[in-house]
Amino acid sequence: MIQEINTKEYDKMEKIGPMLVEFYSKKCGPCKMLSFVLRDIDKLKPDFKIFTIDFDENKDLKERLGVTGFPTMLFMKNGEEINRLQGLKQKPVIIKAVEEIE
Amino acid sequence: MSNKVTYSSQENLITRQNNAEKAFLETFEKEEFTLDNPQLVVNPYLINPLCALVMFKTAEAVAPIITVKGKRNSREDISHTFPAATSHMLPVLGLYENFTNTIVISLPDGFSKDLTIKTGQLPLGVCRSLNIRTSMDYLQDNLMFMSPAGKNLPVAFDYKGDIRWMLTENTIFDIKRVANGNILTGSSRFAFMLYSTTGIIEMNLLGKVCKEFRLPGGYHHDQFEMDDGNVLVLTQDFHRGTVEDMCVLIDRKTGDILKTWDFKTFIPQDVGGSGSQDPRDWFHNNSVWYDKATHSIILAGRHQDAVVSINYDTSELNWIIGDPEGWPRDMVDKYFFTPVGDRKNFDWQYEQHAALVCPNGDIMCFDNGQYRSKNKDNYIKNRDNFSRGVRYRIDTEKMEIEQVWQYGKERGQEFYSPYIGSVEYYDEGHYMTHSGGIANQNGYAADLIGPLAAKADPLTEMRSITVEEKDGVVMYELESEGHFYRAEKLPLYHDGDNATFEPGQMLGKLDVTPEFDTVPDAVAVDEQPPASNGIVIEEDEDLIVFNATFEGGTLAMLCLEGKEKRHHYFINTSAIPYIAMCSGLFHETDDRIIKMKISKEGLKGKLAVKVIINEKKYDTGVAIFCP
Numbered sequence: 001m002i003q004e005i006n007t008k009e010y011d012k013m014e015k016i017g018p019m020l021v022e023f024y025s026k027k028c029g030p031c032k033m034l035s036f037v038l039r040d041i042d043k044l045k046p047d048f049k050i051f052t053i054d055f056d057e058n059k060d061l062k063e064r065l066g067v068t069g070f071p072t073m074l075f076m077k078n079g080e081e082i083n084r085l086q087g088l089k090q091k092p093v094i095i096k097a098v099e100e101i102e
Numbered sequence: 103m104s105n106k107v108t109y110s111s112q113e114n115l116i117t118r119q120n121n122a123e124k125a126f127l128e129t130f131e132k133e134e135f136t137l138d139n140p141q142l143v144v145n146p147y148l149i150n151p152l153c154a155l156v157m158f159k160t161a162e163a164v165a166p167i168i169t170v171k172g173k174r175n176s177r178e179d180i181s182h183t184f185p186a187a188t189s190h191m192l193p194v195l196g197l198y199e200n201f202t203n204t205i206v207i208s209l210p211d212g213f214s215k216d217l218t219i220k221t222g223q224l225p226l227g228v229c230r231s232l233n234i235r236t237s238m239d240y241l242q243d244n245l246m247f248m249s250p251a252g253k254n255l256p257v258a259f260d261y262k263g264d265i266r267w268m269l270t271e272n273t274i275f276d277i278k279r280v281a282n283g284n285i286l287t288g289s290s291r292f293a294f295m296l297y298s299t300t301g302i303i304e305m306n307l308l309g310k311v312c313k314e315f316r317l318p319g320g321y322h323h324d325q326f327e328m329d330d331g332n333v334l335v336l337t338q339d340f341h342r343g344t345v346e347d348m349c350v351l352i353d354r355k356t357g358d359i360l361k362t363w364d365f366k367t368f369i370p371q372d373v374g375g376s377g378s379q380d381p382r383d384w385f386h387n388n389s390v391w392y393d394k395a396t397h398s399i400i401l402a403g404r405h406q407d408a409v410v411s412i413n414y415d416t417s418e419l420n421w422i423i424g425d426p427e428g429w430p431r432d433m434v435d436k437y438f439f440t441p442v443g444d445r446k447n448f449d450w451q452y453e454q455h456a457a458l459v460c461p462n463g464d465i466m467c468f469d470n471g472q473y474r475s476k477n478k479d480n481y482i483k484n485r486d487n488f489s490r491g492v493r494y495r496i497d498t499e500k501m502e503i504e505q506v507w508q509y510g511k512e513r514g515q516e517f518y519s520p521y522i523g524s525v526e527y528y529d530e531g532h533y534m535t536h537s538g539g540i541a542n543q544n545g546y547a548a549d550l551i552g553p554l555a556a557k558a559d560p561l562t563e564m565r566s567i568t569v570e571e572k573d574g575v576v577m578y579e580l581e582s583e584g585h586f587y588r589a590e591k592l593p594l595y596h597d598g599d600n601a602t603f604e605p606g607q608m609l610g611k612l613d614v615t616p617e618f619d620t621v622p623d624a625v626a627v628d629e630q631p632p633a634s635n636g637i638v639i640e641e642d643e644d645l646i647v648f649n650a651t652f653e654g655g656t657l658a659m660l661c662l663e664g665k666e667k668r669h670h671y672f673i674n675t676s677a678i679p680y681i682a683m684c685s686g687l688f689h690e691t692d693d694r695i696i697k698m699k700i701s702k703e704g705l706k707g708k709l710a711v712k713v714i715i716n717e718k719k720y721d722t723g724v725a726i727f728c729p
Contacts, residue, residue: 025655029675032657032716036622088672090619 002042002050007061010053015079018101019049020094025056025070030088034071037091041098048098077101106630107722111641115271116311116606119147123310127603130157130191137166137207137215144219149271150309154194154219155601156207163188164209170196171204173264177238182595193308193601195594196245196266199224225270229254229584231263232565236578243593246568246578248586249277249287251522251538252553252686256287258592259580267594269309274299274687276389277590280327283598284312290687292647293320293612293699294340297685300645301610302335307594311606315357316644318613322346323388323684324456332360334390334399341616344371347385349399357609363399368417369410374428376453377473377481379405388684389467393459396420402457402467407450407476409457409467421498423465425450427476439496439503448505449474451492456524456588464506466493468523468535472551484547489518491525491535509535509571515547516540517567522684524588531573536589540565552585553686587685612644614704618672622657624719631713631720636695639711639724646726648673648698650713657716660700662709662726669709671700702728 005013010021022038024031038050055062055070065074065081075083075097082101085093113121126143135141140158145151156168165186172178180196197203200223208214229250238261245258245266256277258267274288274297284304291300298320304313319337323346326334331354338345344366351361371384378386386405393400398411398420411420419437422429426438441448451469458466469492474482490510496503510517519539526534541552542563548555556562566586570578580589631637631650638649650673652658658673677693688697705728713720 027655029652029654029656029658029673032655033618033620033622033659033672037620040620088674092619 001046001048002038002052005051005053007053007058010051010058010061015076017049018075018077018098019051020098021065021074021076022050022052023055023058023062023065023067023070023072023074024052026054027056028070031071034073034088037089037094040091041094044095045098048102073097075101106633106635106637107724108638109641109722109724110639114608114643115149116314116608117643119310120605122146122148123603123605126155126157135159137209137213140207140215140217142217142219144221145309147309147311149269150267150307151221151224151270152195152197152199152265152267153308154197154205155191155308156194156205156217157191158207159189160209161188164211166190166192167206167208168192168194169206169208170194171206173198173201174262178260180243180594182600184600191601191603193306193595194219195307195600196260197221199265224265224268225255227254228257228265228268229566229582229586230265231259231580231582233581234259234261234263234579235576236261236570236580240570240577241591243595244591245594246580247277247285247590247592248538248566248568248582249273249275249588249590250687251585251587251684252689254584254586258594259582263580267307271309272687273303273305274685275322275587276324277588278325278327279590279592279596280304281331283596283600285592286325286327286333288321289314289316291642291645292688292697294345295697296683296689297687298322298338298340298345299687300612302333306599306601308601310601312602312604313357313607313609315352316608316610316612317350317352317359318611319348324390326390326392328392329394334392336387336390340613343382345383346387349387349390349401352610357611359610363412363417365401365403368412368419369403369406369408370430370433373430373433374406374408374424374426374476376405376407376476377478378453389456389458391458393463395459395463400457400459400465402454404453404455404470407452407454409451409454409465421496421501423451423494423496423503425452425476439501441504442502443504443506449492449508449511453520455522458525458527460493460527464493464495466491466525466527466533468492468519468525468537469508469510470520470523471518472520484518484520484549485515487518487520487547488512488514489520489523489537491533493533507533509533509569510537518547519566521551522585522587526589526591528570532571534568534570534578534589534591536566536568536586538566538568538586538588540567540585551683553683553689557691585686608644612701612703615671615700618659618670621661621670622659622714624659624714624717626712626719627721629720630723631715635713635715637713637722639722639726641726644703645699645701646711648696648700648711650696651692651694652696652715653694657714659714660698661712661714661719662700662705663712664707664709667706669705671698673698702726 408424652675
């Protein structure tokens with residue numbers, strides 16, 4: 001499941017279990033490419049939660065989470081960041097990070 | 103389809119040179135050339151317009167002498183005696199540009215023949231000498247060879263500042279003469295941004311590339327010939343996220359990699375960072391030297407302000423020369439030196455280049471001095487800074503260091519080169535200091551390194567100053583236009599084979615360019631990409647270079663499509679800030695221009711070149727062939 005959320009929705013949601021939070025920018029080619037990679041991962045792991053957040057429109061949240069660039073992927077479990085990947089990555093790298101928190 | 107894509111396909115330089123050589127050798131064999139009527143081939147290898155080959159046969163074996171007559175007087179003549187033979191294929195080196203040169207070929211029996219060679223004007227953009235102060239007595243038959251640091255070309259200046267050798271090919275980085283008299287330097291072929299090329303080339307001064315040694319991780323900055331002829335070359339694994347942090351030993355005969363040193367295994371990456379450090383280019387290795395006395399390798403790491411010695415066999419750290427601030431305590435205690443002697447005049451080196459080992463074990467380098475501190479609060483502005491050649495004496499028992507010589511601090515900003523430069527040791531008290539990257543704006547050292555300063559202000563004055571000092575006296579000073587990475591003083595002729603006639607060889611291997619395993623949705627259209635993308639595809643025998651202009655944020659992918667297999671390569675359209683620009687060879691002033699090499703290694707057959715740009719897949723109309 002891939003869902004676009006904003007700061008309010010992020011703060012409000014229950015952060016139970018593993019999930020991936022991706023910060024992207026509409027002005028970023030690698031972010032656009034990553035959206036297709038995440039779509040493929042979603043097909044492989046439809047029960048895994050993926051949230052995407054616009055870096056430019058959620059400044060307070062990205063600062064709170066220490067995100068300085070895009071794309072940045074935060075791998076979280078029960079609300080706690082376990083791992084993060086910065087920049088465009090290919091499927092095997094992301095799947096490995098997902099499986100480490102599942 | 104309209105013409106919106108530019109495609110060029112060219113045989114490799116080695117192939118072109120081999121063909122040219124074959125043609126003039128065939129002519130030489132077919133016809134009867136004598137000293138009175140010799141075969142003359144100007145620029146025989148296509149890339150050095152200031153040379154020629156004179157070819158003739160004699161009935162008896164004789165040792166001919168070639169003399170390139172000086173422009174002004176006979177003391178300027180350049181002469182070389184060749185070994186006795188009956189078939190003579192003699193290189194003529196050191197012609198003056200745009201001049202009717204006189205060449206005299208003389209035989210031991212007194213017979214001689216005068217030839218004239220009229221040369222043309224050198225290409226526009228060749229960097230010229232502006233001021234030179236030396237004497238013929240000092241420089242003798244040497245020229246000062248300069249390797250370019252940008253889109254300028256390699257040149258060599260004589261004692262008057264005249265260009266007597268040049269290449270129209272933009273070879274790059276270090277230039278060194280090896281034991282057989284040839285030179286080793288960087289190939290001009292693009293491998294990775296910002297300035298990595300496909301490998302190193304071994305060439306003679308006619309410009310003939312005898313061998314290109316290709317490397318999967320490309321070449322940058324420096325190489326060093328070992329006693330057995332094999333070569334240490336600086337490289338990287340470009341696909342693991344960091345750069346300029348590996349060295350390999352290559353077999354001179356085969357180009358095979360015999361040994362690899364991975365710096366990540368012996369130096370921590372997140373400590374001791376210089377002002378230019380970033381996680382990707384954490385070490386920025388810009389020189390390599392093998393020290394036989396200690397069986398160690400000496401590496402200069404600009405982005406840790408460090409000159410590092412490692413054991414050749416085990417890669418274990420021996421010592422580190424540099425300001426210890428920012429390094430872990432245990433490393434400082436174990437590997438760093440304490441200054442002794444004249445502490446008042448002692449300075450650490452910062453962002454240094456070209457470290458070398460003197461015969462007595464002293465270490466010399468070009469201390470660029472950029473930032474001249476580890477601490478951001480203490481960074482020094484370029485106009486208040488200095489660059490210099492420096493020599494340190496180290497005691498590895500007591501872990502003490504003493505500065506025993508320097509040249510340049512006293513010249514301040516006028517000699518300041520923040521990003522390139524070199525030193526040479528000739529003898530005790532006899533050194534070269536080459537400050538190759540001086541940039542001035544409004545009379546002051548520019549705040550940015552030259553290529554970036556010039557991008558912001560085209561009036562930036564780019565200069566290179568090379569000084570030789572003997573026993574404290576400046577014997578040579580050359581100021582030239584442009585930026586030159588290193589300087590190397592060499593005579594044109596040497597005692598070995600000045601010209602050989604075996605076909606040039608392409609050795610080693612390029613990498614297999616990693617593909618992207620996800621392909622974005624895109625509608626295939628029967629059109630070429632828009633002209634605004636300015637797509638240029640350059641095909642070489644073993645690679646293609648894809649050039650294009652993309653607005654930031656564009657989704658782009660290069661697709662090579664064959665009948666059986668398709669290959670996809672992600673194109674990063676984000677502007678990447680390059681702060682450590684040791685060479686601007688491939689750098690474009692427009693941030694939107696991307697340049698990408700696809701190696702043909704691992705590809706097969708005829709492949710159509712298509713490009714995904716956002717939601718459309720365009721057909722460039724170009725097909726490449728992979729053997």
